[in-house]
Amino acid sequence: MTDWNGKPYHSLDYYLKETFGKKVYKLALDGGMTCPNRDGTLGTGGCIFCSAGGSGDFAAARRPSMAQQLEEAKARLKNKLGDRDVSYIAYFQSYTNTYAPLPYLEELFSSVMDFPEIAALSVGTRPDCLPQETIDLLARLNRRRPVWVELGLQTVHEQTARFIRRGYSIDVFYDAFRRLREAGLSVIVHVILGLPGETREMILETVKTMGQLGVDGIKLQLLHVLSGTDLGELYQKEPFPVMELEEYLDLVADCISLLPPEVVIHRISGDGPKRLLLAPLWSANKRLVLNSLTRRLKERGVYQGCALQPSSPIHFPGSVTEP
Numbered sequence: 001m002t003d004w005n006g007k008p009y010h011s012l013d014y015y016l017k018e019t020f021g022k023k024v025y026k027l028a029l030d031g032g033m034t035c036p037n038r039d040g041t042l043g044t045g046g047c048i049f050c051s052a053g054g055s056g057d058f059a060a061a062r063r064p065s066m067a068q069q070l071e072e073a074k075a076r077l078k079n080k081l082g083d084r085d086v087s088y089i090a091y092f093q094s095y096t097n098t099y100a101p102l103p104y105l106e107e108l109f110s111s112v113m114d115f116p117e118i119a120a121l122s123v124g125t126r127p128d129c130l131p132q133e134t135i136d137l138l139a140r141l142n143r144r145r146p147v148w149v150e151l152g153l154q155t156v157h158e159q160t161a162r163f164i165r166r167g168y169s170i171d172v173f174y175d176a177f178r179r180l181r182e183a184g185l186s187v188i189v190h191v192i193l194g195l196p197g198e199t200r201e202m203i204l205e206t207v208k209t210m211g212q213l214g215v216d217g218i219k220l221q222l223l224h225v226l227s228g229t230d231l232g233e234l235y236q237k238e239p240f241p242v243m244e245l246e247e248y249l250d251l252v253a254d255c256i257s258l259l260p261p262e263v264v265i266h267r268i269s270g271d272g273p274k275r276l277l278l279a280p281l282w283s284a285n286k287r288l289v290l291n292s293l294t295r296r297l298k299e300r301g302v303y304q305g306c307a308l309q310p311s312s313p314i315h316f317p318g319s320v321t322e323p
């Protein structure tokens, strides 16, 4: 396949329309959880690029109810959608959304699934916060409605992982990935393009590895250096090179060429808060970036998977063979 409804890659938009037969929108919800990389369990500063902020207290008591959050999030889309018949993905994005006791998670996620307009549940988390009992819970919920688990891997390279203070090794990721897939859950992996110290080859290796692994979806996120983060502070003291637009366009085209056609590309550009953006400033113009990328893919004749060589899938210690 070389065309997904006019696009040379398997976009999330295409996947959602094919799967649910109508437009589906994400509603960002606050599960009231924190992150072990912020609450002192692993560290207090968080990942070097993270703008989540705060001390990371367990905030369950402070958050509005799910019903209230859903209504507010839907109201924000109302102008755009009018009375169109749409469904929603309940998206727990910020912090680590499995970092809580099991009964709390069960109550939280089940309550969301009780709303008929919720077509799927998407849970952003860390691979080191997925004990088997949590995976079993997500698998049970997955029988009611699709459950996606989003893992912020960023890179397969250990030296970069240490620099960004990710707080877990690649083996932890592989183990969680294997257990999630054995439980029948969809896994979406976040990768950052342009982390300091990474060459183009290193970035492509990360993306290629995810393709070989058989992830269900991937987010290709351009590194945004944001004010208020440790990376931002580093950049302001001693600016390091960030990606130029031209370089980025060719890199994304190469990433797309290396991903198997069935992998859904959930994000292809950055999506950071503009008011905090320190670099690269061109990335604030999302329309320019997307239009330039469309042109570049066309000029180069790139489509998803076009550079794939037949190769064996990756095997991990203790892994089962993927079909």
Ligand code: SF4
Pocket (backbone or CB within 6 Å): 035, 036, 037, 038, 045, 046, 047, 050, 051, 052, 094, 095, 096, 126, 152
């Ligand atoms: S794991 Fe996520 S929430 Fe926690 S510090 Fe890193 S980026 Fe921030």
